[in-house]
Amino acid sequence: MSTADALPLRHHPAFRRFWLARVATAMAYQMTGVAVGWQVYERTGSALALGLIGLAQFLPALLLVLVTGQVADRFDRRRIARTCQWVQCVAALLLASGSAGGWLPVAGIYALIVLIGAARAFEMPTMQALLPALVPAGWLGRAVAASAAAMQTAIILGPALGGVIYVAGPAVVYTCAAAGFLVASLLVQGVRYETPPQRVREPLGLASLFAGIAYIRSRPVVLGAISLDLFAVLLGGATALLPIYARDILHAGPWALGLLRSAPAAGAIVLSVLLAYVPLQRHVGRIMFASVALFGVATIVFALSSSIPLSLGALFVLGAADMISVVIRGALVQLETPDAMRGRVSAVNSVFIGASNQLGEFESGLTAAWFGVVPAALLGGVGTLLVVALWMRWFPALRQRDRLTAAG
Template sequence: MLPCAMPDPSPGVASLLRQTPFALFLASRVISAMAVQVQVVAVGWQVYDLTDSALALGLVGLVQFLPVLLLTPFTGEVADRFDRRLVVGICRMLTGLAALALTFASHGGWVTSTTIFAFVAVIGATRGFEMPAQQALLAGVVRNTDLARATAFSSSASQVATIAGPAAGGFLYALGGPEIAYGTAAAGFLVAALMAFAIQAAPRQGIRGRVTIENLLSGLVFVRTRPILLGAVSLDMVAVLLGGAAALLPIYARDILQTGPWGLGILRAAPAVGALGMSLLLAWVPLGGNAGRKMFAGVILFGVATVVFGFSTNLWLSATALAFIGMGDVVSVVVRQTLVQLATPDEMRGRVAAVNSLFIGASNQLGEFESGVAAALIGPVAAVVLGGIGTVAVALLWMRIFPALRDIDRLEDISPDSEASRRRSAAGNAAMP
């Protein structure tokens, strides 16, 4: 692996951006995130246009999640055993090729919902390997003392892409059809892959020896025996699983709010607008004390805003509610991602990040499936509103089940070897049922 100088000790954002490894990491992630959003808008609108089915929209999430579920033990092992830069770059290249295949299928007129599901499953598998490697790679390009700020800034930069991506996806789809949107996404993935290959990360020794069942399952065991990690990742999974309304946005855009692909782009971008504002604030003004309680407050905000969105019949009120959803979600993301990195030894970060990615996939993709099924059974409005209420209930319940997570003060004090962490772990184990 290529050597690189570690960042200077200044924790400022400007200091982080002056570091070439972090700048490349950031650029690659942003371009990839924008390509993902362009593709998501195209897939959602095309599937709903082909099927006119809420259940089909939910199946898009399910076929993305199943490969992640099946491959999780292996994705973490790959991230810890091999060069994480190469893993990220290869995965983005393969995702780009899948998007290119969707381009030709749409242009040739032989695309069907089944075809889309097949390529989405391939994309889900490649992203299953990419996400743990990407999460673990960040810790190799910044200091531990800068990690919370770097995570927040990286999240804010990605939110810029998540704002521009859906808007661009909706515009491109309306302008030239799905093949233009997919082709643009494919180009973005390939550029992001080249940037990932160019990252110079701090030298590390990957795990050696034979692949064993113990190694494959060690990430799950590590998270299960550390209540603050188990509580953080499970809270996000259950809350977003219940409250996620992303899969139903095409229904809201076309049937409830009476807009076209451009309206779907606005709705897709709205959560990122709120998330961008919050993540920029967290990048410049870190969370500080009471980080655990602030995370729970963010989840509760997510749930309340979801209820408002569910009842709304006005595009701009809906977009505002989605922006608040993004604000609440990013607080949870920053706390969870920082906890996962700081509470995990480097040699296990890939495997633990794979578990985290599994929970994220369950909350996002499986949540889309749950939303689609619920909307098919009780209607989209009832599905969204009940989901938001469930999110608030889960946050309140988790505060009681995981007191060690609730009572975390400063994220900077988290370390797998610190006495404070050992006390929190013991207290959490004692409180867990």
């Protein structure tokens, strides 16, 4: 596919608003994450307390998974996304007010993170299911890559900006994040459908509630791709430990934390932009396994590093490798799922993503409390390589998958 063929995507009005909304809401979320992580660690000095932040973000998605998918498939997805962004805006303003007034305890921070996590539990699958209705069907592969680029752009800018602004205090960071959530809601409000999504007509029952899980289980390639990403990032993710690495191992301040959190996204955005213009054509299964293995190796290098440049380089490679598996997984899920089921399937997918990220942060904090920071990160990288070896054996259909689109 030539570069010229990819150009219309950036000029598509609905996709452009969608892309900017994803940047705004993800940037606001990342800024909030930097401020919360530094604030909690500053108050507690506990690796476990950092891990609990990830658990507070993940539990709402897990508990609400059967509800969020139903909502996304039965109601206007644009309205759902806007409502979620308003809720996150209010939570960020409460964090700002409590931090500025000194009345917000650590338990109160966790409570507001749970609220943000609940809003994101609805927002993430809704936005994933919304994308295919905004662009022509032939553009979906590139749109998934470009959408991933939006997320990574925010993950680069959000933590770096949040770390710099934190010098003025956490309340300022939270206020800026609230503004980002508000901007995202206004952008989503103006999105127009290319193809009106199909609504679920079947009555609500157990079969409908568990339809997303049943559908994924019936597709070994999709199940293998999602679960590979889940367990690899669950074991290999060291995001929760970055405040400790920044302060205690690299002996730096919040600015270093912002750079460390941005480095994986820098690698990811390079790959996502490349894949938006030069999409994967062949051997996607092998490429996915190779990229996850590289993710594990980069995690090991980061775990053993005591140098800021080497740590940033390892995280850059880690993010680039992860983006390849993200794009493959995202395209497989969307291209092989009927529109009327995309909300429920995306809800299950979001739980897997949340488990790999937020629950992975809890796992990292817990193992760091047990074994120490460096051994915990090192074990995560080794565990990722073990997962790759096992999944290549257990999911041969994924290993042998040649193209993103199904045969025929």
